[in-house]
Structure formats: structure tokens, C-alpha cells
Amino acid sequence: MEIAINEAKKGIGAVNPNPLVGAVLVKDNKILAMGHHEFYGGPHAEVNTLNKSNDTEGCTLYVTLEPCSHYGKTPPCTKLIISSKIKRCVIATLDPNPLVSGQGVKQLEEAGIEVIIGVLENEARNLNKVFFKYIENKIPYIFIKAGITLDGKIATQSFSSQWITNSLARNKVEKYRNFFSGILVGANTVIQDNPSLRCKVLGNRNPYRLILDKDLIISEKYSIISNNEDQKTFIITSEKNINLEKFQLFSEKFSIKFITFSENENLKDILKKIGSYNIDSILVEGGSGVISSFFKEEIYDGGEIIIAPKILGDGLAIPFLNGFSPNMIDEGITLKNIKINIYDDNVGFEFYKEEGCLPV
Amino acid sequence: MEIAINEAKKGIGAVNPNPLVGAVLVKDNKILAMGHHEFYGGPHAEVNTLNKSNDTEGCTLYVTLEPCSHYGKTPPCTKLIISSKIKRCVIATLDPNPLVSGQGVKQLEEAGIEVIIGVLENEARNLNKVFFKYIENKIPYIFIKAGITLDGKIATQSFSSQWITNSLARNKVEKYRNFFSGILVGANTVIQDNPSLRCKVLGNRNPYRLILDKDLIISEKYSIISNNEDQKTFIITSEKNINLEKFQLFSEKFSIKFITFSENENLKDILKKIGSYNIDSILVEGGSGVISSFFKEEIYDGGEIIIAPKILGDGLAIPFLNGFSPNMIDEGITLKNIKINIYDDNVGFEFYKEEGCLPV
Numbered sequence: 001m002e003i004a005i006n007e008a009k010k011g012i013g014a015v016n017p018n019p020l021v022g023a024v025l026v027k028d029n030k031i032l033a034m035g036h037h038e039f040y041g042g043p044h045a046e047v048n049t050l051n052k053s054n055d056t057e058g059c060t061l062y063v064t065l066e067p068c069s070h071y072g073k074t075p076p077c078t079k080l081i082i083s084s085k086i087k088r089c090v091i092a093t094l095d096p097n098p099l100v101s102g103q104g105v106k107q108l109e110e111a112g113i114e115v116i117i118g119v120l121e122n123e124a125r126n127l128n129k130v131f132f133k134y135i136e137n138k139i140p141y142i143f144i145k146a147g148i149t150l151d152g153k154i155a156t157q158s159f160s161s162q163w164i165t166n167s168l169a170r171n172k173v174e175k176y177r178n179f180f181s182g183i184l185v186g187a188n189t190v191i192q193d194n195p196s197l198r199c200k201v202l203g204n205r206n207p208y209r210l211i212l213d214k215d216l217i218i219s220e221k222y223s224i225i226s227n228n229e230d231q232k233t234f235i236i237t238s239e240k241n242i243n244l245e246k247f248q249l250f251s252e253k254f255s256i257k258f259i260t261f262s263e264n265e266n267l268k269d270i271l272k273k274i275g276s277y278n279i280d281s282i283l284v285e286g287g288s289g290v291i292s293s294f295f296k297e298e299i300y301d302g303g304e305i306i307i308a309p310k311i312l313g314d315g316l317a318i319p320f321l322n323g324f325s326p327n328m329i330d331e332g333i334t335l336k337n338i339k340i341n342i343y344d345d346n347v348g349f350e351f352y353k354e355e356g357c358l359p360v
Numbered sequence: 361m362e363i364a365i366n367e368a369k370k371g372i373g374a375v376n377p378n379p380l381v382g383a384v385l386v387k388d389n390k391i392l393a394m395g396h397h398e399f400y401g402g403p404h405a406e407v408n409t410l411n412k413s414n415d416t417e418g419c420t421l422y423v424t425l426e427p428c429s430h431y432g433k434t435p436p437c438t439k440l441i442i443s444s445k446i447k448r449c450v451i452a453t454l455d456p457n458p459l460v461s462g463q464g465v466k467q468l469e470e471a472g473i474e475v476i477i478g479v480l481e482n483e484a485r486n487l488n489k490v491f492f493k494y495i496e497n498k499i500p501y502i503f504i505k506a507g508i509t510l511d512g513k514i515a516t517q518s519f520s521s522q523w524i525t526n527s528l529a530r531n532k533v534e535k536y537r538n539f540f541s542g543i544l545v546g547a548n549t550v551i552q553d554n555p556s557l558r559c560k561v562l563g564n565r566n567p568y569r570l571i572l573d574k575d576l577i578i579s580e581k582y583s584i585i586s587n588n589e590d591q592k593t594f595i596i597t598s599e600k601n602i603n604l605e606k607f608q609l610f611s612e613k614f615s616i617k618f619i620t621f622s623e624n625e626n627l628k629d630i631l632k633k634i635g636s637y638n639i640d641s642i643l644v645e646g647g648s649g650v651i652s653s654f655f656k657e658e659i660y661d662g663g664e665i666i667i668a669p670k671i672l673g674d675g676l677a678i679p680f681l682n683g684f685s686p687n688m689i690d691e692g693i694t695l696k697n698i699k700i701n702i703y704d705d706n707v708g709f710e711f712y713k714e715e716g717c718l719p720v
Contacts, residue, residue, distance in 0.1 A: 148510075148511075149512070149692065150508075150512060150665055150667075150695070150709065151508075151511075151512030151679055151680065151681055152509070152510060152511030152512035152513070153512070155689075156686050156687055156688060156689060156691075156692070157685065157687075158687050158688075160686075160687065160688040160689045161689060162689065163689065164689055292673065295671070295673065305510055307510075307667065307707075307709075309694065309695035309698050309709050309711060310689065310692050310693065310694050310695070311655070311681055311684075311692055311693040311694075311695070312684060312686055312689075312692045312693075313652065313655065313679075313681040313682055313683060313684035313686075313692070313693065314682075314684050314685045314686060315675070315679065315682060316685065317686075319511055319673075319675065320511065321511055321671055321673040322673055322674075322675055323673060324671075324672065324673035324674050325517065325674045325676065326516050326520075326672055326673075326674060326677075327516055327517075327518050327520065328516060328518075328520040329515075329516060329520050329521060329522065329523065329524055329670070329672075331516075332509065332516070332670050332671055332672045332673070333670065333671040333672075333673065334669065334670050334671075335510070335669035335670070335671070338669050338705035340702055340705070340707055342700055345698035345700070345709075347667075347700055347707050347709070349510065349667075349669050349705075349707070351669060
């Protein structure tokens, strides 16, 4: 099952909003084949594995997620497993969708296949924290990233921010950019940094670029607008701006997609709209105002705050979080389920609302 | 030599401002005795070791610091080594005092003893970073400690600060309190926290308590004044306050010692005066103003900033450092020679002006 989980991880960055799944085919304690779910809408891990072997009869199939039992983009995997005459199927975790959970197992058992459930279940569930969250209510999994100084700043008072963290830490951020479907930043971050918001690691896919720009203040001079051949830039703005000339220009000339919201809608409503575009997960990269909103409304599933041994010592420098005023220490925000990551002389505090770490 | 270094560490907290020294006596690859410098003014490590064995002739003596060759509080160790008929003396590091460095070696060699120098030299030098700094110019070694939130605060805007860090991290601070001769805090810290500034670990000695209180604003209601049976409380204040009634009261009724300074004297001048009381090292524990002064004047040898996964998110909360205004990231303070310490979900950034860590 450990091998199957590692197989599953090979799909990182390619399968969203499908789950990461891996499978291993074993006979007489020998591995005959292994495979994973390789890309969104593509053949499932079970198919990719079973198709690699002509000798499936009597085998044990290890699979990290309950095989599907319904027709979706591909035919049900249970059908192939049964026709392959598999003897035993070891499943790490059931499908979290209550409507289908257990159905796959039921079909296999009715066909006389021995089914074992729960081997390395936690590890397999961690693999698909994003998927499990997203299919529940179609709201993207939210992961907050910030690179800060020892005194909690993301930029000097004149908005200098390059670079606070070291290259090892920034490499980790690239991995996150490949892992999550989208990156979200505020309009001010675009204006100050003119970021590309692309994944710079060769072979990895670029995430969707989501700009929270209520008042539509950014202009076409920023790379994120003018450089949109892949049509992955979204602007999230007030519905009041629909009739602005800029709105039309961005849509028509630069193929920018817009997600609009009314005065009455909150962050959660906006995230639902983002989720409707098959964006199952968002890396929130800043700036201060955006990160603060997510903490204010307590809409985050996890994050990593990376600290560099630098100090600005300036009350006017830009804090990574603002807008609270706790009276006592215990009234502040306490991050939970901490994992410490060391990047040479930088340190990341990885945190999660619920137990278990992402496989990044 | 590794054993000798570990022996030396047993003197932590007891020998200041003397150096930590350990020794091991070996014959035919067997350890006959070992010892260390146990307390300030007490017998040296060599004496404590050689006195434990009747069979010193032809032995090898390992010692972490060059044996002394002069009469101080005790007779010269070289004399005892020579009379013990030691065959070979292995020394980790020479005495840093240029006036005596090499003199001990010379005496031993003239008596026909084979001398080897430089075994585990870095480790032995780290052992006595404090001693080496102090004997050079009698200015105490300065180590800055702060326990901060992820956003760099040491207290809420209403001065709540208990507890930011976890108990593992606070235990480390107790070790520092035992290691350094003195603790220094500002008067505001006394007023807000009424700290005891004692070492709470049983069997360890209490450090000197140094209060930086320029305007003599603290009163006898604070524990540090009223609870001074060990007469280890010093107040560092402006010479203008000498004639105040409070000055007299504190001296006479509570045996508080005063160190005064004039308008023209800076932090370094004050530290020299503190050094003249045999205080070889100071743990600077805060608050914000005091820590900032040490950073402003760049008077620190090392420190540890411990970060807890808590966030206050409040621009009015108390930062651990203030008073700078860098324009670019590179103009901020960059801590050097970082060692990362993990205390469960707290992380310490230990830093030093020069390479090598303290043996705490």
C-alpha cells in the first residue's frame, strides 16, 4: 500500500479536481504492475495498473481509494476488476462521497472478491484532503502561504519584499503552486510586485491565477493581464464594475474571466463561485489584506508560514496579518496541527484545521 | 577529549567568570580519572583530576584549556602536572589571553612533557565563548532572548504575555538563566510582569538581576526589589537619581546595588561597569525597548528568538523589536550563524555574531 500511495503522488498537479489514486498488482508476493491516475478525466489507477499485466487472475490488487462503481468520464473500475478475476482487493480508504461510499466494495464482494479496507487509511486520506473537502460542498480547499521576517512582516514600508525567504523555501512554494489548482492574490500585490504567478518548475502545470480586485484597480500593464495566453487569469470583482470599459477590454482583448459578487455576498459565496470552475484548491499568497480576510472569516484549511532570520524592526512595515485586537494572549489565533519544516536557516510552520498533512 | 569537554560542561552556572574546563587522565587506553572546574575560585580541572589517582606517572592528561602557569586564586597547574610525572599532555585550545597564551605549554615542554595542541579545538572554544569574550575587555557577553508570536509580538496591546511560548521553550530559558551570570530587563518589564528573574530549576544558582531603569520608576512593591535576600538585584539608572529618597531606601532597606551612568555614557560604557562586578555574561530578556537598544548599538554576541504558532494580528500589540525603518529588505537586520531549535510546536532561531554555539 505504501508503494501504491507513492504511485498516487505521481499525479500531483495533473489530476485536480479528481483524486490522487495509486494501485499495485501483486501475485505470490511479487509486484506484477503498478499505476496511478495520471491526469484529470484520464483512466483511473486501477485501469492503468490492470492493463499492464496479462496475468491478473488470482492476483491481489492494492488501491489507495475505493474503486468507482459508476459510469463517469470512464467506465466503472469495479467492472474491470471483476472481469480481471482479481482474488483480493485491499483498499486504503472508502470513497468519502456518502452516496457512493461502500458501493464499490459491495459490487466486488458480490462478485466473490475478498475485500480488505483501512490499510494505511490515514496516509491515503491525507493524499486526498483537497478532493475530500471539495467534493463535499464544491468549495475549494484553502491553503495560506506567507514568507515573513522574524518580526512578521511581508514587506518594508516602501513595499520591498524580494527576497525575504531563501531559495529552498521558495522552491517549496513552487511545489505548492503545482499542487493546488489556483493561486489567489489581492490587487495590491499585483500592483506592487507584478508577479507572474506561474509555476516555474519545468514540466509542471500552471495554476489558475485569481486576483481579488473589488474595485478593478489593476491595469493591463501587469503581466497577469497582458500575458494570459493560457487563459487562466480570473479577476474577482464587484458586480458594480460589469459595465466598466476596463471590464470589457480585459474580457475581449485579454480573455480574462470574471467572477463577480454583490454587496451581500461574503468570501464563502465567492469561493463557491470559484469552485464552480472545477478549481478544487487555492493557494492564497497574499498580501496582508487578503490573508487577513481569510483569517477573519476563518476560511482556511491549512497553510505554511515561512520565517526567515531577518528583522525589519519597523512598525510601518507590512505585517502578514492585521485587523485583530486581542486583549489577552489566549484571544489571539493559535495555529493547530503544526508540522515544522526546515529550509536551511528558514523555518516553515505548516498548519491545518484538521489533522494530517498534505502530500506536498 | 570529548569526555573532557563533557566533564567541563558540568561546571555550567557555577564557574563564571572563570572558564569551563574538563580533564581526563589516561594510561594504557584506560581512563584513570576525570574532573572539571567545579566552582568559581575553586581548584582547577587538572587538580581535581590528578588528585583522584595515585598512578599518574607516565599517563596522558587530556585537558580542554591550556593549563595555567601563574599563581592566581590557586597555584599553577603546570607545577602539579610536572610533579605528577605526566608523559603527555593533550590540550584542546590555548589560553586566549595573549599575555599567558603558550606559557603553560612552554613550561610543560621544558619539563620534557610531550604536548599536543588543537584536538577538538572548535568545540573547546565554543565551551568558553563567554570567558574568551569577557577576559578580552571585561565587557559581558550579551545574549538576547525573546519569546514571540508568529507575527513578532511579545505582548498584546494590554501587555498580556503569558504564555506565548510552550513549556519546553520556557525550560530552555531556565537553562540560559543558569548559564549566564546576569539577566537584564527594562523597568517596564518589571512593572508589567513583576517577574522574579530567578532560575526555577532546583540546584541551579540564581543569576544577578539587572534592571535598566533610567528614571528610577520602579517601586518597592515589585518582587525584584522587596525579595532581595541574596542581594543580587542591581538597578542601572541615571546618576541624576543618586539623591532621590527612593535611591537611598532601595540601597539601605533592600540592599539593592546601583550602577549609575551620565548623559554622555552609552550602553557599552554601562556594560563595562556591569563587567567590573565579575558579571561575565548577560541574558537580555526584554522588553521591546531594551532589546531594540542592543540591536541599535549592535551590542550582542548571540541570542535565541523563540517563535510560537500564535498570531495576534494587531498593529498595536508590542513588537519584540522596534525603531528601525529599512527601505529595502536587505537593509533590515540579518541574523547570522543560525541554529534552529525545535521545541514541539515552537521553534528557536539561535544566532551568533561569530561562528560556534554556546554549550547550553
